[in-house]
Amino acid sequence: MSKMRVGIIFGGRSAEHEVSLQSAYNIVNALDLSRFKPILIGIDKAGHWYFNDTFDFLINRSSNKLAVVFSKTNRQAKEACWQSLLKHIDIVFPIVHGTFGEDGCLQGLLRMAGLPFIGSDVLGSAVCMDKDISKRLLRDAGIAVTPFITVTSRNIASISFKKVVNKLGLPLFVKPANQGSSVGVSKVINQLEYYAAVKLAMGFDEKVLIESAVQNREIECAILGNEKPIASGCGEIVVSNGFYSYDNKYTNNHAAQMIVPANISVAVSEHIRYLSIKAFEVLGCAGLARVDCFLTSDNEVLINEINSLPGFTNISMYPKLWHAAGMSYSELVSRLIELALERHARCMELKIGR
Structure with missing residues (x-):
C-alpha cells in the first residue's frame, strides 16, 4: 500500500516566517513515516514557492539550524509550479503562520485546487485572523471578550x-x-x-x-475535531516580565513559563473548556484551534483570541496540551490528517452550482 503524500507548506511572507520554519520542522519529525511521505513546499519571504521532498530542504546541515532554506545555491530546491504541487501531493498541512497563511488566502487556493488540507476553511481562517471581527461575533454569541x-x-x-x-x-x-x-x-x-x-x-x-489590560491570568485550551470537537485540559502562561510578546514567546527562553495543567479548579477548567468549544463552533473553525483566555481574580473568563493555526514549535502550547492529555506528537499529527480527509470528503459531497 502506497504512503499518503503530505505536502507541508511553510515559510511565507509574514512576520512569522521563522516561527513557521520551526513548526514545519517539528511536524516533519512527528509524521508517521509508515503511513505518510512528507513533501516539503517552502515559500520564501518574497513569496516565491519551492518544492522538494528531502529534509535538507528545511534545515541547514552545516550549522544544524533552520536557515537558508531558500538559498539560490541550494540546488535541491526548485521553484514549484502549481501543476507539480497537484501532481505530487494528496493532502496539505499548511503551516504558514500569519498573513497569507492562516487568514484564508492559502486556504482559498487549496479549495480551488480541490486538495484536502488541515485546519479551518476560508471563512473560519479569515474570521479568526481578524481579532476585530472575531470579537464581535463572539460577543454577539454571548461570549465575554476583552x-x-x-x-x-x-x-x-x-x-x-x-x-x-x-x-x-x-x-x-x-x-x-x-x-x-x-x-x-x-x-x-x-x-x-x-x-x-x-x-x-x-x-x-x-x-x-x-x-x-485586564488584571488576569492567561489560560489556553486546545481544540481538536470537526463537527464534534473536543477540548484538552487547560494550560497557563506565566510571564515574569512585561507581557507575552514575540520575544518572550520565541527569543527569551526564561521570560515565560508554561504550566500544564493550569493550577485552577475543576469547575473553572470545565467552564473554560466549554467556552473554548463554543467559540470554536461560533467562528466556524475545523480541525484544530487554540483558544486563549483571560481569567480574572473573580474567576470571570474572557476570550482573548482564537488561533486557527497554532504553532507547532518546541515551546508551543497546542501540542503540549495534547501531550498532557496522553496524545503523542505523532498521534496528534496523524489525527489532524484524518480530520482533514473527513472534512474534505463531506465537502466533495456538496452540490456545486445550481
Whole structure:
C-alpha cells in the first residue's frame, strides 16, 4: 500500500516566517513515516514557492539550524509550479503562520485546487485572523471578550487618547487586528506611548485593536475535531516580565513559563473548556484551534483570541496540551490528517452550482 503524500507548506511572507520554519520542522519529525511521505513546499519571504521532498530542504546541515532554506545555491530546491504541487501531493498541512497563511488566502487556493488540507476553511481562517471581527461575533454569541476599540485610517482622527482611556482605562494593549505571535503588539501607560503604539501597529495592518489590560491570568485550551470537537485540559502562561510578546514567546527562553495543567479548579477548567468549544463552533473553525483566555481574580473568563493555526514549535502550547492529555506528537499529527480527509470528503459531497 502506497504512503499518503503530505505536502507541508511553510515559510511565507509574514512576520512569522521563522516561527513557521520551526513548526514545519517539528511536524516533519512527528509524521508517521509508515503511513505518510512528507513533501516539503517552502515559500520564501518574497513569496516565491519551492518544492522538494528531502529534509535538507528545511534545515541547514552545516550549522544544524533552520536557515537558508531558500538559498539560490541550494540546488535541491526548485521553484514549484502549481501543476507539480497537484501532481505530487494528496493532502496539505499548511503551516504558514500569519498573513497569507492562516487568514484564508492559502486556504482559498487549496479549495480551488480541490486538495484536502488541515485546519479551518476560508471563512473560519479569515474570521479568526481578524481579532476585530472575531470579537464581535463572539460577543454577539454571548461570549465575554476583552473590552476593545477598533481604530482604522477612517476613524483614527476622532479617537483621541482621552476618549480611549475614558472607555478602557489604563494600561492598554495596542495590536494589529490581523497578526499573530504578538507581532506589533505594545503595552502602553501614557499618551506618548499610545500614539507610538498605534503607529507601530498600523505598520502591520490597516486596522488596529485597542484593548483593556485586564488584571488576569492567561489560560489556553486546545481544540481538536470537526463537527464534534473536543477540548484538552487547560494550560497557563506565566510571564515574569512585561507581557507575552514575540520575544518572550520565541527569543527569551526564561521570560515565560508554561504550566500544564493550569493550577485552577475543576469547575473553572470545565467552564473554560466549554467556552473554548463554543467559540470554536461560533467562528466556524475545523480541525484544530487554540483558544486563549483571560481569567480574572473573580474567576470571570474572557476570550482573548482564537488561533486557527497554532504553532507547532518546541515551546508551543497546542501540542503540549495534547501531550498532557496522553496524545503523542505523532498521534496528534496523524489525527489532524484524518480530520482533514473527513472534512474534505463531506465537502466533495456538496452540490456545486445550481
